[in-house]
Amino acid sequence: MGLKASWEIVGEPVDPDSTDELFFTDHEWATVEAATARIIPTDADPGAREARVVVFIDRYLSGIDFIFAAADGSGFLKMTGRFADAWRDRQTRMQHTYRQGLAALDESTQASFGRDFVELSESEQDRALELFSGAPKPTKVTLGSSEAVTTFLQGTFDEGMGFFTALCLHTRQGFYCDPVYGGNKNHMGWEFIGFPGPKSLKDTMDGTYDTHDYFEPTYDWDELIPHLKANPA
Amino acid sequence: MPSAYRVLPTATGPCGLDLKAVTMSTKNDPVDVIVVGLGACGGTAVKVLCEAGMKVVAFDKGPWLDAAKDFSGDEIKFVNRNYLWPDPTLYPRTLRHDEDSVAKRFQFSPTPQLVGGGTNHWAGWVPRPRESDFMLKSLHGDLPGASLADWPFRYDHLEPYLTKVEWEFGIAGIAGADKYEPFRSKGYPSPPLRPTRWGKKFYDACNKLGINAFPLPHAMVTTEHKGRKPFNHTSFWNQYGDPSGARSNTLTTFVPEAVATGNLEVRPECFVRQVKVGKDGRATGVVYIDTDGNEHEQDAGIVILTLGAIESARLLLMSRSAQHPDGLANSSGQVGKNATFHEYLFAVGLFDKEIDDPLYGWTGNYISGGSLEFYETDHDRGHMGGCIIAASQITHPVNWVFPGRPSWGDALKDADRNFFNYAMKIGLILHDLPVEKNRVDLDPTVTDTFGMPVARITHRPHPNDVAMGKWQVDKNVEILQAAGARKTVPVYLEEMTGNTCHQHGTARMGFDPKTTVLNEWCQAHDVANLFVLDGSSFPTSTGVNPTLTMMANAWRCSEYITDVYAKGREEHLAVPR
Numbered sequence: 132m133g134l135k136a137s138w139e140i141v142g143e144p145v146d147p148d149s150t151d152e153l154f155f156t157d158h159e160w161a162t163v164e165a166a167t168a169r170i171i172p173t174d175a176d177p178g179a180r181e182a183r184v185v186v187f188i189d190r191y192l193s194g195i196d197f198i199f200a201a202a203d204g205s206g207f208l209k210m211t212g213r214f215a216d217a218w219r220d221r222q223t224r225m226q227h228t229y230r231q232g233l234a235a236l237d238e239s240t241q242a243s244f245g246r247d248f249v250e251l252s253e254s255e256q257d258r259a260l261e262l263f264s265g266a267p268k269p270t271k272v273t274l275g276s277s278e279a280v281t282t283f284l285q286g287t288f289d290e291g292m293g294f295f296t297a298l299c300l301h302t303r304q305g306f307y308c309d310p311v312y313g314g315n316k317n318h319m320g321w322e323f324i325g326f327p328g329p330k331s332l333k334d335t336m337d338g339t340y341d342t343h344d345y346f347e348p349t350y351d352w353d354e355l356i357p358h359l360k361a362n363p364a
Numbered sequence: 365m366p367s368a369y370r371v372l373p374t375a376t377g378p379c380g381l382d383l384k385a386v387t388m389s390t391k392n393d394p395v396d397v398i399v400v401g402l403g404a405c406g407g408t409a410v411k412v413l414c415e416a417g418m419k420v421v422a423f424d425k426g427p428w429l430d431a432a433k434d435f436s437g438d439e440i441k442f443v444n445r446n447y448l449w450p451d452p453t454l455y456p457r458t459l460r461h462d463e464d465s466v467a468k469r470f471q472f473s474p475t476p477q478l479v480g481g482g483t484n485h486w487a488g489w490v491p492r493p494r495e496s497d498f499m500l501k502s503l504h505g506d507l508p509g510a511s512l513a514d515w516p517f518r519y520d521h522l523e524p525y526l527t528k529v530e531w532e533f534g535i536a537g538i539a540g541a542d543k544y545e546p547f548r549s550k551g552y553p554s555p556p557l558r559p560t561r562w563g564k565k566f567y568d569a570c571n572k573l574g575i576n577a578f579p580l581p582h583a584m585v586t587t588e589h590k591g592r593k594p595f596n597h598t599s600f601w602n603q604y605g606d607p608s609g610a611r612s613n614t615l616t617t618f619v620p621e622a623v624a625t626g627n628l629e630v631r632p633e634c635f636v637r638q639v640k641v642g643k644d645g646r647a648t649g650v651v652y653i654d655t656d657g658n659e660h661e662q663d664a665g666i667v668i669l670t671l672g673a674i675e676s677a678r679l680l681l682m683s684r685s686a687q688h689p690d691g692l693a694n695s696s697g698q699v700g701k702n703a704t705f706h707e708y709l710f711a712v713g714l715f716d717k718e719i720d721d722p723l724y725g726w727t728g729n730y731i732s733g734g735s736l737e738f739y740e741t742d743h744d745r746g747h748m749g750g751c752i753i754a755a756s757q758i759t760h761p762v763n764w765v766f767p768g769r770p771s772w773g774d775a776l777k778d779a780d781r782n783f784f785n786y787a788m789k790i791g792l793i794l795h796d797l798p799v800e801k802n803r804v805d806l807d808p809t810v811t812d813t814f815g816m817p818v819a820r821i822t823h824r825p826h827p828n829d830v831a832m833g834k835w836q837v838d839k840n841v842e843i844l845q846a847a848g849a850r851k852t853v854p855v856y857l858e859e860m861t862g863n864t865c866h867q868h869g870t871a872r873m874g875f876d877p878k879t880t881v882l883n884e885w886c887q888a889h890d891v892a893n894l895f896v897l898d899g900s901s902f903p904t905s906t907g908v909n910p911t912l913t914m915m916a917n918a919w920r921c922s923e924y925i926t927d928v929y930a931k932g933r934e935e936h937l938a939v940p941r
Contacts, residue, residue, distance in 0.1 A: 135427035170772040202436040217453040269770030272779045274850040280767040281858040307761035325785045335437035336607040338595035345724040347564045355567040358543045
C-alpha cells in the first residue's frame with residue numbers, strides 16, 4: 132500500500148484562470164462564484180471572484196488529487212492506502228454536502244424571490260444568504276468594547292461541517308491559500324490583507340523567504356528586561 | 365461542459381481494517397528494548413539508551429518524514445487539512461463531560477502522529493518547572509474535589525537533566541532574565557530570537573505594570589549548534605513543520621543521533637496494539653500492525669511506552685490479560701485517571717489602523733515575550749496556583765486568531781483589512797488540577813482504522829481551573845489595555861478541548877503501589893520491565909508547558925535503565941521531605 136513518507140509528487144499547480152469544471156456543473160459553478168463573492172465581496176480591493184476562489188473549491192471537491200500540495204509547490208502529493216481511502220470517503224460526503232446545499236440555496240431563493248440565487252441582485256443575494264443561513268449578516272467590528280468567548284481547538288478542519296459554514300471557510304481558504312491550490316490569484320488575497328507572503332512554497336524551504344524586516348528593528352535586552360539590567364550575570 | 369456527478373471510487377471498501385482478514389503474521393528477533401511512540405520522550409529515550417549501547421527497536425504509528433524535503437509554509441496543508449495531525453476518520457477520539465453521557469467524536473488533544481511527534485509542530489515554549497510544582501499536596505493539603513499529590517522527587521533531582529536537554533536538544537534563552545526561575549547549573553546554548561513588534565508592545569506594557577517579562581526559553585537555536593543551520597526566518601512556525609535546523613525537533617536531532625550509534629531500528633507507520641506479557645506477568649514484547657494491515661510480534665527485555673498520556677493509557681488498557689485483567693500495570697485501578705490537559709486561554713487585542721503603528725501579528729516564531737509573574741499561589745486571588753503567560757502570534761491569513769472575526773460579507777472584509785496587521789494576543793497555559801474522575805478509558809463503541817477501541821476522554825474542569833482561567837485571562841486583558849489595545853476579546857474556560865496537546869497524569873508516579881501506577885523511575889509497580897516515560901507519570905500538571913520537564917524526566921529514567929536496571933540492580937529515592 133505504500134508509506135505516507137513516500138507519497139509521490141504528481142500533477143502541477145492549479146491554473147487559477149482555468150474554466151474546466153472538475154466537479155461543479157455550469158450552474159453550480161456560477162452559483163458558487165456568486166455566493167463566494169458575497170462572502171468576500173469586491174470593493175475597492177479584489178474579492179473572492181477575482182482571486183478565483185471558485186477554482187480552488189472546484190478542485191478541492193473534485194476528489195483527492197488536490198488535498199496536499201507538495202512541500203515545494205511543484206505539484207500535489209499522491210496519497211496511498213488508508214489515508215487515500217479516508218479522504219475519498221470524506222470528499223464524497225463533502226460533494227453531497229455541496230450538491231445538496233447548492234440545490235437547497237436555489238430552492239430557498241425560488242421560494243422567497245421566485246428566481247435562482249445567481250439571478251438575484253447583490254443585495255438580494257445578501258438577504259438570501261441571511262434567510263438560508265438563519266442568521267443576520269455579520270455586522271462590522273467596532274472598537275472600544277470587549278466581547279468574551281470560550282475556548283476552542285486550533286486550526287479548522289471541515290469534516291462534518293454544514294454547507295454554509297463550509298462555504299465560508301473554503302472561501303477564506305481560497306482567498307488566502309498558497310496559489311498552488313488555485314485561489315489567491317497573483318497573491319491578491321495576501322496583498323489585500325497586508326501579508327507579504329512567499330513567492331513560492333519553495334522559498335519557505337531554503338531561506339529565500341525572510342520576514343525579519345517586519346520584526347522590531349532595534350532592541351536591547353537590558354532595556355526590555357529591567358531585571359536583567361539590575362542583575363547583570 | 366458540465367461534469368456529471370462523480371462518485372469517487374473506493375479501493376478497499378469502507379475505511380478500516382477487518383482484523384479477521386489479516387493472515388500474515390511474523391515474529392522478529394528479540395532486542396534489548398522496545399520504545400513505542402517516537403516523539404519528544406521516545407526520542408529522548410532512544411538517544412540515551414542507544415548511546416549507552418542498548419539495542420532498541422522503536423515504533424511510531426505515523427510516518428518518518430524528511431523535514432528538509434517535506435516541510436514548508438503551506439497554511440492549508442498544515443493548519444486546515446491535518447497533514448501532521450491525526451486524521452479524524454482513521455484515528456478518532458471521543459469526549460464527554462460527565463459519567464452519564466454518551467461520548468461524542470471529538471479530536472481532543474490531537475497531537476501530531478509521526479516520528480518527532482509534537483516536536484514537529486510545536487511553538488516550543490520550554491520554561492523550567494518551579495520548585496512548588498513538585499509538592500502541591502505538601503503546600504496545599506487536600507483541596508475538595510481535586511486529587512492533589514506530590515511528585516516522588518523534587519526540582520533538584522531533575523535540574524541536571526533539564527540542563528542536559530537544554531544543551532543537547534538546543535534551547536534559546538537568556539539565563540537570569542526570569543526573575544522567578546529556580547537554580548540553574550548552566551546558561552543557554554543559544555541566544556533568543558529578536559523580538560517582534562507585538563512582542564515589544566508586550567514588554568513595554570509589562571514594564572509599565574511592573575511585570576517581569578523576558579524571552580521565554582524557546583525550543584530552537586538562532587545560531588549554529590551541533591551542526592544545525594537555523595535559516596528559517598519565515599514566521600511559519602506553530603503547527604508547521606520546520607525545514608531548517610532552527611526548531612528543536614527529535615525528528616532532526618535525537619532520533620538521527622540514536623540511529624548514528626547503529627543501535628536503533630525505527631519502524632514507522634506501525635501501530636502497536638498490545639503489550640504482551642508472560643506467565644509471570646512481565647512484559648515480553650509487543651504485537652503490532654504494519655501499514656498493509658499485517659500483524660507482527662517483537663520481543664524485548666524491556667518495554668518503554670512514550671505515546672503521550674492519552675495513547676499510553678489506551679495501550680495499557682488494551683493490553684488486558686489473565687495476569688492483568690483490568691489492563692496492564694493497573695492493579696491500583698489508577699490507569700487513565702487524574703488526567704490533566706492544560707488548556708490554552710487568551711485574549712486578543714485590536715488596535716486602530718488610523719492611529720497606531722502596525723504590529724504584524726503574523727510574524728515571529730509564535731512566542732515573543734512571556735512571564736511567570738503570576739505563577740505562584742496568591743490567596744488574594746481566591747484560588748490556588750498560577751501559570752505561565754506569553755504574548756504570541758496571531759498567525760496567518762486563513763486562520764488568523766480573532767474570535768469574533770465576522771464569518772462573511774463586508775464585515776469580514778473590513779475586519780481582515782483593518783485588523784490583521786493591528787492585532788496581538790496574550791495567553792496562558794492553564795495549570796489545571798488533577799481530578800480522579802477526569803480520565804482516559806476505552807470507548808465502548810467507537811473504533812479506529814485498525815478496529816481497536818479509541819480513547820474516550822471524560823472531563824469536567826475543577827472549579828479552581830475555571831477561576832484561575834478567569835483571573836489570568838483578565839490579567840491578559842489588563843496587559844493588552846496597558847499596551848494600548850482599543851478592543852479586547854477574552855477567551856475563557858468552559859470545557860476543555862485539549863488545544864495545547866499537553867497530556868499528563870494517566871499513570872501517576874509515586875511510592876505507593878496501591879495508589880500509583882509507576883514508581884519514581886516511571887517503572888510500573890506491577891511490571892518491573894515496563895516503563896512509561898511520557899507525561900503519563902505527572903502527578904500534577906505544573907503551570908508551565910510540560911515538554912522540557914517530560915524530556916528531562918525521560919532522560920533521568922532512561923539513565924536509570926542503562927546504569928542500574930539493565931545491570932540487574934535496583935535503587936530507590938528516599939521520600940522527599
